[in-house]
Amino acid sequence: MMTAVPISWFLTLSAVLFSLGVAGFLFRRNIITVFMSIELMLNAVNLSFVTFSYQHKEVAGHILTFFVMVVAAAEAAVGLAIILTVFKNRATLNIDDISSMKN
Amino acid sequence: MDVILFLIFAAIAVVCAINVVVQTHPISSALSLVGVMGSLAVLYLLLGAEFIAAAQVIVYAGAIMVLFIFVIMLLNAGAEARKGRSYMVQFLGVPLLIFFLGLAAYFVQRMFPANTMVRFGGFTCAGTQTGESCGGAETVGRALFKTYLLPFEVTSILILIAIVGAIVLARKELES
Numbered sequence: 001m002m003t004a005v006p007i008s009w010f011l012t013l014s015a016v017l018f019s020l021g022v023a024g025f026l027f028r029r030n031i032i033t034v035f036m037s038i039e040l041m042l043n044a045v046n047l048s049f050v051t052f053s054y055q056h057k058e059v060a061g062h063i064l065t066f067f068v069m070v071v072a073a074a075e076a077a078v079g080l081a082i083i084l085t086v087f088k089n090r091a092t093l094n095i096d097d098i099s100s101m102k103n
Numbered sequence: 104m105d106v107i108l109f110l111i112f113a114a115i116a117v118v119c120a121i122n123v124v125v126q127t128h129p130i131s132s133a134l135s136l137v138g139v140m141g142s143l144a145v146l147y148l149l150l151g152a153e154f155i156a157a158a159q160v161i162v163y164a165g166a167i168m169v170l171f172i173f174v175i176m177l178l179n180a181g182a183e184a185r186k187g188r189s190y191m192v193q194f195l196g197v198p199l200l201i202f203f204l205g206l207a208a209y210f211v212q213r214m215f216p217a218n219t220m221v222r223f224g225g226f227t228c229a230g231t232q233t234g235e236s237c238g239g240a241e242t243v244g245r246a247l248f249k250t251y252l253l254p255f256e257v258t259s260i261l262i263l264i265a266i267v268g269a270i271v272l273a274r275k276e277l278e279s
């Protein structure tokens with residue numbers, strides 16, 4: 001019976017969550033869900049920052065995680081404002097219909 | 104005990120993350136994302152990061168997800184229309200995903216051998232006394248306001264720009 005968790009388990013969990021975030025980002029068609037997949041990826045990266053912080057016995061990883069949270073909050077505010085504006089002008093949330101920058 | 108705690112909350116996180124990706128309605132995805140963030144906060148506590156765990160619950164699960172749910176309610180976003188996927192995606196997608204994850208897990212296990220074990224309360228660093236955790240508000244605050252003061256101040260400018268940008272983007276057009 002093990003009493004402690006190997007550090008690689010945390011990193012594997014982080015990789016799994018990041019891959020699921022990438023899958024959601026690529027396959028979903030709703031712009032809000034795509035945005036939530038980005039948040040999922042940021043969370044996975046935060047987990048590996050905290051894990052490396054534990055491994056190296058340094059507090060720097062926590063600071064970096066804190067900054068990632070701040071950037072995520074700013075990104076969410078601006079991104080959701082952009083989504084509101086897009087919905088106001090086009091009345092759709094499907095990213096296949098919002099392709100005016102394509103050509 | 105630590106292993107059981109890790110396995111329970113890692114399972115919750117993975118199931119909720121899969122739910123985020125497969126649910127068609129944005130509200131279900133948002134609630135599953137709250138589950139992911141809550142279980143990640145427990146894992147941060149296991150890693151000795153008390154301040155980050157509290158910030159995760161307050162900032163992510165509190166503020167950011169409330170903003171998301173606000174916007175979903177405001178736009179009255181319905182369920183996403185399912186489109187027919189190609190047969191290659193249907194049959195190859197899941198095996199390729201499992202293969203890729205297995206590869207990633209294998210390389211992580213190879214690169215980080217099991218000599219570093221995570222125990223609850225085992226996170227100590229140079230400046231603290233023995234038996235005192237390193238990830239509390241005091242240690243993080245000292246590092247934040249001494250070593251990382253300039254990035255912290257730059258962050259406040261970033262927040263200011265984000266506030267102004269969000270207001271400019273989302274306001275009603277003034278008739279000129």
